[in-house]
Amino acid sequence: MTSTATSELLQFISFHPIGIIFAFANAKISIVFRSPTPGPSPGKMGKYRIRVATGDSLLAGSSNLVQLWLVGEHGEKDLGKILRPIRTREVQLEVEVSLYLGRLLLVKLRKHKSLVGFDWFCKWIAVQGPGTQGEAFFPCYRWVQGNEIICLPEGTARTVRDDPQNQFKKHREQELEERRKVYRLKDLALKGTLDLTNSVRRLEDFSKVFPRGKTPLAEQVRNSWKDDALFGYQFLNGANPMLLRRSTSLPSRLVLPPEMEDLKTQLEKELQTGSLFEADFSLLDGVKPNVIIFKQQYVAAPLVMLKLQPDGRLLPMVIQLQPPRNGCPPPVLFLPSDPPMAWLLAKTWVRSSDFQLHQLQSHLLRGHLIAEVISVATMRSLPSLHPIYKLLIPHFRYTMEINVLARSNLVSEWGIFDLVVSTGSGGHVDILQRATAGLTYRSFCPPDDLADRGLLDVKSSLYGQDALRLWGAISRYVEKMVSLFYKSDGAVKDDPELQAWCREITETGLQGAQDRGFPISLESRAQLCHFITMCIFTCTGQHASTHHGQVALGQHKENYFSDPGPQAVLKQFQEELAALDKEIEVRNAGLDLPYEYLRPSMVENSVTI
Numbered sequence: 001m002t003s004t005a006t007s008e009l010l011q012f013i014s015f016h017p018i019g020i021i022f023a024f025a026n027a028k029i030s031i032v033f034r035s036p037t038p039g040p041s042p043g044k045m046g047k048y049r050i051r052v053a054t055g056d057s058l059l060a061g062s063s064n065l066v067q068l069w070l071v072g073e074h075g076e077k078d079l080g081k082i083l084r085p086i087r088t089r090e091v092q093l094e095v096e097v098s099l100y101l102g103r104l105l106l107v108k109l110r111k112h113k114s115l116v117g118f119d120w121f122c123k124w125i126a127v128q129g130p131g132t133q134g135e136a137f138f139p140c141y142r143w144v145q146g147n148e149i150i151c152l153p154e155g156t157a158r159t160v161r162d163d164p165q166n167q168f169k170k171h172r173e174q175e176l177e178e179r180r181k182v183y184r185l186k187d188l189a190l191k192g193t194l195d196l197t198n199s200v201r202r203l204e205d206f207s208k209v210f211p212r213g214k215t216p217l218a219e220q221v222r223n224s225w226k227d228d229a230l231f232g233y234q235f236l237n238g239a240n241p242m243l244l245r246r247s248t249s250l251p252s253r254l255v256l257p258p259e260m261e262d263l264k265t266q267l268e269k270e271l272q273t274g275s276l277f278e279a280d281f282s283l284l285d286g287v288k289p290n291v292i293i294f295k296q297q298y299v300a301a302p303l304v305m306l307k308l309q310p311d312g313r314l315l316p317m318v319i320q321l322q323p324p325r326n327g328c329p330p331p332v333l334f335l336p337s338d339p340p341m342a343w344l345l346a347k348t349w350v351r352s353s354d355f356q357l358h359q360l361q362s363h364l365l366r367g368h369l370i371a372e373v374i375s376v377a378t379m380r381s382l383p384s385l386h387p388i389y390k391l392l393i394p395h396f397r398y399t400m401e402i403n404v405l406a407r408s409n410l411v412s413e414w415g416i417f418d419l420v421v422s423t424g425s426g427g428h429v430d431i432l433q434r435a436t437a438g439l440t441y442r443s444f445c446p447p448d449d450l451a452d453r454g455l456l457d458v459k460s461s462l463y464g465q466d467a468l469r470l471w472g473a474i475s476r477y478v479e480k481m482v483s484l485f486y487k488s489d490g491a492v493k494d495d496p497e498l499q500a501w502c503r504e505i506t507e508t509g510l511q512g513a514q515d516r517g518f519p520i521s522l523e524s525r526a527q528l529c530h531f532i533t534m535c536i537f538t539c540t541g542q543h544a545s546t547h548h549g550q551v552a553l554g555q556h557k558e559n560y561f562s563d564p565g566p567q568a569v570l571k572q573f574q575e576e577l578a579a580l581d582k583e584i585e586v587r588n589a590g591l592d593l594p595y596e597y598l599r600p601s602m603v604e605n606s607v608t609i
């Protein structure tokens with residue numbers, strides 16, 4: 001403890017009428033209090049030991065006084081303003097209460113401001129009651145701001161069914177009522193700015209983005225960005241692996257003129273052997289292009305046909321940049337045999353289109369915004385006592401914050417899209433709306449999505465392999481956790497909070513997505529597990545990219561469950577992820593281009609960037 005902190009504490013102790021100092025050491029402070037007034041029905045005096053943990057960051061502590069209440073099954077005791085959570089890892093208080101409280105249900109707290117209010121990050125509070133009662137744990141893990149009373153329920157996860165005496169009923173209802181005022185599904189339109197002074201002007205300027213030797217991937221891209229093999233590889237294992245699909249017929253938009261009979265024969269041959277693939281950017285067709293600094297921009301809506309070779313390489317066969325239009329000559333087709341610069345420009349247009357769909361559809365919509373929908377629905381529908389709330393909450397950390405930044409700086413009026421992207425100034429909003437209308441439940445679940453896109457048995461789809469393995473690990477974790485709290489399908493069906501949560505995601509958040517396969521109710525444990533696995537995968541693997549997060553998947557330190565069962569299941573999940581991480585590391589060591597995006601240690605625990 002610093003000398004400043006010591007003097008602050010001594011100052012506090014000296015003016016507090018009931019406090020006497022007991023002991024304090026470097027990281028822990030212990031204080032003993034005697035309850036100033038006897039309780040309404042004087043009984044046996046009981047001694048309670050209260051431990052309070054504050055966050056680790058520099059500004060996590062507060063010099064404001066905090067009032068505490070203990071609420072037990074037999075009564076409630078106001079302990080007064082006995083806590084000053086200065087930046088110390090753990091404070092220990094001892095209080096004597098002249099009222100038998102019984103089993104503790106809640107701890108209530110209220111931060112009082114003096115002249116200035118300082119926020120406080122409270123991690124948890126633990127209370128050891130008199131007699132043989134064990135220590136009760138009250139998780140918090142949030143900032144305490146303002147001077148409202150905050151109720152922390154004891155950390156054992158409970159569904160409505162697990163509380164037959166309705167001891168927590170009122171608390172659950174009040175908590176959700178408050179949260180529904182704060183979390184609402186509504187657009188936030190804010191304005192932002194961009195520094196344009198460091199823009200890329202020449203091809204060589206990209207060296208600044210990909211400095212030599214930074215990563216094996218950067219080096220490879222730098223050396224072979226013009227190669228057809230890398231162009232094809234990006235559809236399998238690049239930043240946007242969501243567009244490629246195996247062809248089941250020649251696309252109707254591909255109009256082949258009579259002089260391209262050879263190409264038609266080749267395409268049909270690949271189609272028959274099941275090695276023909278396509279990347280169709282039709283979603284971009286008709287999107288209004290931007291005007292940047294008085295300069296008209298253009299948006300292509302290409303189709304790329306590719307063949308999968310026996311060695312696993314995916315090579316482009318033909319590129320069509322725009323779909324055919326009535327009354328116009330058929331669009332030009334570009335071939336690998338064309339003059340090198342013409343072919344390179346055609347591939348560059350495809351990359352430009354892929355950038356639009358990658359950022360808007362795969363990253364912003366399917367990652368950030370869907371994570372937000374799940375997060376807001378969870379806050380509005382599941383109280384903090386609910387086991388599924390406790391399971392999901394670590395996967396929502398900082399998601400709201402990063403999304404507010406994305407709205408204010410990226411897609412807002414005068415945001416980055418408006419200033420420098422060819423689909424900015426409205427086209428990007430159009431793309432987001434079109435993409436939203438096509439969101440299917442199956443596309444969020446890799447086993448279904450990869451099957452639908454014909455990628456399950458493509459060995460060179462490292463994204464596909466790793467996504468399936470990660471999905472499997474998450475799904476086993478979720479199944480073990482769900483089986484601790486739901487002993488039958490009936491228990492799932494009879495949980496009103498869980499059903500309201502599912503409806504909120506599908507009907508409200510995703511605007512009627514039951515038409516696209518999202519469930520509107522949960523009828524069985526299997527269905528619940530699948531839905532939760534989708535939620536966790538969406539907030540982690542779906543969003544994972546080159547961003548390296550601060551907290552890797554499953555490695556959160558917060559402990560929302562005070563019961564040992566869930567803690568053991570989380571530990572097993574962490575062990576399975578560590579084994580998967582090792583397997584991928586070994587696999588990557590034998591590859592020219594290691595695929596790192598879905599390595600568990602590289603996958604963030606939530607959407608944070």
Ligand SMILES: [Fe+2]
Nearest residue numbers: 363367368609
């Ligand atoms: Fe992101």
